[in-house]
Ligand SMILES: [Zn+2]
């Protein structure tokens with residue numbers, strides 16, 4: 577069982593590892609840079625060394641980097657799209673330097689355009705961003721979305737179309753439970769999870785899933801809004817999380833919390849809930 581949290585890099589990258597260690601996480605997700613603004617401060621060799629050394633010592637695996645939210649690989653506006661491609665290419669390079677296992681990216685928003693056009697643009701953008709880069713052990717994960725604001729990737733068919741278009745690249749999926757529910761897949765109960773996993777198996781395939789973002793939500797089923805909430809306090813039953821954590825395939829994947837936090841206590845409580853369910 578590998579359970580972790582999205583931790584802050586405030587102060588220094590290496591602090592994210594120290595935070596994860598304090599929370600007894602086996603895995604961790606970070607932004608590799610300030611999530612606001614297009615320009616990322618370059619990684620210094622000292623930052624990279626301190627981070628990788630601390631991570632090795634802590635035995636944290638896998639390391640997941642989340643691409644910053646302003647990247648929109650499906651943007652209809654060519655200027656935004658071009659900036660997004662440059663920023664995403666930079667994310668990949670940073671992920672490689674930090675020896676990340678996975679780089680999670682939202683497929684983007686088609687804004688007022690059709691999802692099909694958005695999907696085609698997203699595929700072209702990813703191909704352009706990775707051009708002539710050796711991805712080595714890094715896998716890019718497309719995350720399913722809640723579908724707000726013209727986001728593509730809110731149905732498993734759309735995620736499957738993106739994966740198909742990127743066939744040949746090291747690519748997979750990250751499944752966010754809050755997004756899944758907000759997108760209209762009723763995973764509130766074990767039975768609903770079972771049905772939804774059948775839909776995933778029939779579209780993207782369970783084997784493409786590499787990371788679970790374990791988040792509850794207060795957004796109603798199909799509400800199409802991306803808002804995360806504490807485990808067991810929203811619409812998704814604890815039993816549903818228990819089902820996923822104990823599923824023979826899903827339960828082997830890293831589970832990352834992206835739940836709200838005012839202090840470490842929030843993370844501790846949500847982590848304790850997942851661990852309890854995993855061992856129930
Ligand atoms: Zn995400």
Ligand SMILES: [Zn+2]
Nearest residue numbers: 755802803804
């Ligand atoms: Zn979200």
